[in-house]
Amino acid sequence: MSLGIGLVVTSLIEHAERHPSQALVVVIMIIAGGVLTVFGVAYLTESMRQVLPWWSIIVANTLAALLAGLYLVRRHPSLWQRFSPLALTAK
Secondary structure (H helix, E strand, O other): HHHHHHHHHHHHHHHHHHHHHHHHHHHHHHHHHHHHHHHHHHHHHHHHHOOOHHHHHHHHHHHHHHHHHHHHHHHHHHHHHHHHHHHHHOO
């Protein structure tokens, strides 16, 4: 599942690299996907809420997104300039 999500996100980023005018839409889609993932995991693990509290789901997903983002920025240094909030609002 995580591999599939990673492949979708990297294909979205590749699309945004080829079409810079759509970079803001891609960023919004990635953020929305992250939020949906958190709520999906929370819904599916509702019966285990005593051992898997909300904060652990949010922390785990945030950490995974930050590490994946760091990996992508290291592999593609120009991503930081293209997807920074200032660069997105300037277009």
